[in-house]
Amino acid sequence: MEEPVKNRLRVLRAERNWSQADLAQKLEVSRQSVNAIETGKYDPSLPLAFRLARLFETTIETIFFDESAPRT
Amino acid sequence: MRLCNRNLTGLQRRSLALVGSMMAICAGTGGIFSRIERSHFSAPTYYVIALFAVTPIIGAMVVIARYLAAEKDEYLRHIVVQSILWGLGLVMVIDTFLGYVIEHASPHIPALTAFNMEIFLITAAIALRIQLWRNQ
Numbered sequence A: 001m002e003e004p005v006k007n008r009l010r011v012l013r014a015e016r017n018w019s020q021a022d023l024a025q026k027l028e029v030s031r032q033s034v035n036a037i038e039t040g041k042y043d044p045s046l047p048l049a050f051r052l053a054r055l056f057e058t059t060i061e062t063i064f065f066d067e068s069a070p071r072t
Numbered sequence B: 001m002r003l004c005n006r007n008l009t010g011l012q013r014r015s016l017a018l019v020g021s022m023m024a025i026c027a028g029t030g031g032i033f034s035r036i037e038r039s040h041f042s043a044p045t046y047y048v049i050a051l052f053a054v055t056p057i058i059g060a061m062v063v064i065a066r067y068l069a070a071e072k073d074e075y076l077r078h079i080v081v082q083s084i085l086w087g088l089g090l091v092m093v094i095d096t097f098l099g100y101v102i103e104h105a106s107p108h109i110p111a112l113t114a115f116n117m118e119i120f121l122i123t124a125a126i127a128l129r130i131q132l133w134r135n136q
Helices: A009-015 A020-027 A031-038 A046-055 B010-036 B043-070 B074-104 B113-134
Strands: none
Touching: A009 A020, A009 A031, A020 A031, A020 A046, A031 B074, B010 B043, B010 B113, B043 B074, B043 B113, B074 B113
């Protein structure tokens, strides 16, 4: 089975003192969506990943990373 | 945006109401058809009756398709599709099993094919609830 992509969403959210509901509101998605992404149960689509990156003013690679990928 | 009774979006409320109506129509037509089953009609009449029987199922499919097209939350779309697959899967399992048993072993077992729509929707609803509960 494919390994889910890891993410730093919880850390980034905590740095800004945002609750899951706050982030969900900013992204215009459900709180369940934020929780599912945070816990790695669901990998977001590219458009949603870009929205997250824009919201946190960073790159997608900073938020999401694949631990099984070979490091360069 | 939550998909629960307390906080449904307009789209979710409308879609649930329409699917519920289709389910009620399906149950109603199922009851009527089981009563007129003993009557003898011409073959074209049976085709018309069969078309009436599938109309609410097509209606429910259209409502679900329109909901999926309009729902902006991709995760909700994802779990709704998964729930639909659970519903379809259970209907196929029950139909295949009972179809074989009725044809070869016990023709007196009541066919559940008249309740396909209800089985599908109830299974899908339970699967959706479980997925939402797992992701509280």
